[in-house]
Amino acid sequence: MPDHTEPLHEVAHLGHIELLTPRPEESLHFFHEVLGMEEVGRQGESVYLRAWGDYERSTLKLTASGLGRGWTTGDLGHGPAYQFTDPDGHLMEIYYEAERYQAPPELRPALKNQPQRYTGRGAAVRRLDHINLLADEVTPNRRFMESLLGFRLREQVILDDGVEAGAWLSVTPLTHDIAYTLDATRTRGRLHHLAYWLDNREDILRGADLFLEHGIAIESGPSKHALTHAFFLYAFEPGGNRIELFSGGYLIFAPDWEPVVWNQAERARGQAWGLRLPPSFHTYGTPVVEVPAASLRHVPVVGPS
């Protein structure tokens, strides 16, 4: 992707993610009961979900695997979308019209500045935070997001042989809306994980207790990342997709932010408090080639309606 290309002004943020699952009922139970998300609609083989603090109608589309694509005229929660794939083959889309979530009576919040009541059910994740995509090569995907979509590089891992092993990018002050990390198996189009935000580290500890009681396999954590220095917990939903609970880290307000570059020796030290991620973390991913993986909302030039 040529660097001189003008970025597409102005992508606003990560909109929603579609996950494929071979075990749709168990996955739905996980997102509804264990993560505490709300179901807001069903269509075909898909169930649409939202966290209590998401302002759009839905941030997660859970689809029984095997479904084909073909929804360029829009989807539940947003209007017509332009679909494209990143260099690694992950299907993405950009859309302009989004439906703001209107809570039904039983989910109406006590405070009018919340989109939905806090139910407290399960881990009660608050809002979609970021997605981490595996890529056969990180660099072309990172450049694609920078050049065409206006993402900014925030943190980066460069190995001793010069290979870019990871790139954390955002269009918002979050440390990353999207990350690309090297797929050790050299497979294309896979998902590493998607992450939902919680407000306090304590909320994630509570999430770990709930995962324990629900028999959800914890892969690693809760602990503190070195990159982003956020607090995290990785687990697998029944469909096999890796889910992260995420809190803390930092916001980037500097307009001239210089990416933080980590070398191989620095990464070899493990996470912030010394924890080593297990081998599965570097090899396991789930296929998302044939379905939309991430949506990005477009902000018009003349101002939003």
Add this chain to the structure above:
Amino acid sequence: MPDHTEPLHEVAHLGHIELLTPRPEESLHFFHEVLGMEEVGRQGESVYLRAWGDYERSTLKLTASGLGRGWTTGDLGHGPAYQFTDPDGHLMEIYYEAERYQAPPELRPALKNQPQRYTGRGAAVRRLDHINLLADEVTPNRRFMESLLGFRLREQVILDDGVEAGAWLSVTPLTHDIAYTLDATRTRGRLHHLAYWLDNREDILRGADLFLEHGIAIESGPSKHALTHAFFLYAFEPGGNRIELFSGGYLIFAPDWEPVVWNQAERARGQAWGLRLPPSFHTYGTPVVEVPAASLRHVPVVGPS
């Protein structure tokens, strides 16, 4: 201020705040020992301070009161600044060149993506969050910030008689970088409070314990706001200025955010959990007329240096 004026593209965020104090030594002790901030320089009658997560060199200038102005060629931590006053008379400035903080050896962080080590001293506030200015009339000040500086209105209080009693504005996804609230005494140019951010509600509870042990007067909290639904604690530093510890709330990613408007009856219900703020909250402010109250960093068209 005419609404058709083009806003000044693109103010980045709240930069720093200057506080006047009649008790400079006690105030310095408060910000250094009790809030846990670092001193990064002295000049004239002023001491410059920073929180551990601030990326700029300084976010607080603490000045023995009585000092005149006159520093339009820049200040410690930033280059030339354009000074102006808002309609209510608070002196402000915008600057382009900012000095990024370089931690000395004893404050170098263990993680390279932190600007400074976390010392854990005192409440260990993390970064400047927002400023709340009292105004004789809210509306002209709010319009000034919207029209000329590109701020967006996020939340608002409108009384039964149509008077705008408060406006919460931001150029970032924070719920407010600056708020204007009605000065019940009809004085001009006063400060209501400035706020530093902490990552978890628990950090604020710990701050309250420290205020108790240090004999710092707590005005209200810790509790939960209705507006912004953030967690808060208000106290007075020895110089008399009201300081807020702030955590949580929400981030605004929606490009077409609709301001949340609260009416008189809704405000009469108190804070989120029913707490009533004491009378002092609605009448007490400190003078900031003659000194710069807030700085806003300018982002150039061709990209930051």
Add this chain to the structure above:
Amino acid sequence: MPDHTEPLHEVAHLGHIELLTPRPEESLHFFHEVLGMEEVGRQGESVYLRAWGDYERSTLKLTASGLGRGWTTGDLGHGPAYQFTDPDGHLMEIYYEAERYQAPPELRPALKNQPQRYTGRGAAVRRLDHINLLADEVTPNRRFMESLLGFRLREQVILDDGVEAGAWLSVTPLTHDIAYTLDATRTRGRLHHLAYWLDNREDILRGADLFLEHGIAIESGPSKHALTHAFFLYAFEPGGNRIELFSGGYLIFAPDWEPVVWNQAERARGQAWGLRLPPSFHTYGTPVVEVPAASLRHVPVVGPS
């Protein structure tokens, strides 16, 4: 009560509490859905409940008001009980045989050293902590508990006129299993509140968020007590009884503990962070005269079976 009476060796701890409610269905919803307790049995007009960390089968008996007494041969969860009233008229009982809780399959914990799984439902209170009884006169009731039941005085409030306004007593290292506080209305046999324990202050903040969303009236807090210096939240269950969520404070290991005595001026300073409790806190109570209010388990001399 004569001071020379030998105390009854050896009362172990607070066993369970019976609450009267004129709105049994709404009260049950509160304890089950909002506080997150489990129902473990029904008998007559009563529903028996437990918190997830209670080791006995039940710690709360919720009874539709109007029920008479008459269960000296035992009750659900324990064997024969000796009933008596304290000087103020609260009915109490002591029992020896208790049924240890055996979790059914769906509530079996992941860790074998927990009596029940952590469900995370509602505030998810952990275990019964203490009861606070109103009394026309504190002193005779306090002496009764000390002399006959072996309770130790931990903290105490003595007014300027010498009146004992409150006594906090325990047989365990908790700061209190039972407190007596002066009934400002000079009514006899009333309950001030009962308290359930949570492990972290953050759990109580979460409880406050849930009370807000469920429309449960918060009377005061979350904040920090001066006496016991524990973290607290007071609310009213639909039947009108005051419920406290409680965490922190201190444990008493000193065998020669000297009671902490607070005078009128010290109490006038409010709670630890300056909060003033509302007038209702000093006047409102609920009748428990005609039903058992607290149970105390007897430890035999020859050792437990």
Add this chain to the structure above:
Amino acid sequence: MPDHTEPLHEVAHLGHIELLTPRPEESLHFFHEVLGMEEVGRQGESVYLRAWGDYERSTLKLTASGLGRGWTTGDLGHGPAYQFTDPDGHLMEIYYEAERYQAPPELRPALKNQPQRYTGRGAAVRRLDHINLLADEVTPNRRFMESLLGFRLREQVILDDGVEAGAWLSVTPLTHDIAYTLDATRTRGRLHHLAYWLDNREDILRGADLFLEHGIAIESGPSKHALTHAFFLYAFEPGGNRIELFSGGYLIFAPDWEPVVWNQAERARGQAWGLRLPPSFHTYGTPVVEVPAASLRHVPVVGPS
């Protein structure tokens, strides 16, 4: 030790611990600055320390290694002590007269029911919690504590070959005041770790951040134990001794508590959230043979003075 021996009525709790260090200055810096303890005296080669919530004058005696014994007439903070060794050779003592801590003006607490102000310095550990001693054989040491000192067995690990690999014992409602675990190197008289209590899990996460910034080697955690289900963090103080920060877990009020017995397969599952402790945890200990390792306070029959 014969089982029919009458236990010594009535040991009250763990009193204090003496640690040997080959690097006394660095160790003192760790306990004072990083853990946030107070120095309360010096004598010979020893420095005496306390946590802010300890009611006795001192709970930790830090001694430059090489010191001989010989203080049976008492020590700073307590009167004459009866010294003895457990079967594994750890030197212990029991004493009757203890000096209650009297805070000097600069450490006087805001609340009169605290023994000392909360300074917030470093991790600000609250009180001594427990000690874990390595033993060549667990069983004789466990029986010694049960038979002679009246400790109760709370949790236990029995391997497939019948070997008792660990015993958690207490005279208080804590899950353990003292634990014995098998010394994999078959050395006698070694310390595994000592633990200080903090009130909330969040306090331990903050402790981990401070250890990171201070360059203190974290061995494992923060995470959640399976046994005791408490939250923990293990690190090494500069003298090489393993220190644990500890919070949560459960209190035992049942007079007829049945020990929780874990078998080899159950232990092989790792900690509560799946974390595996590193090999060092099972092999590393520090010598405490020649100095007092733990003190136990005696409660007289006729009641404390």
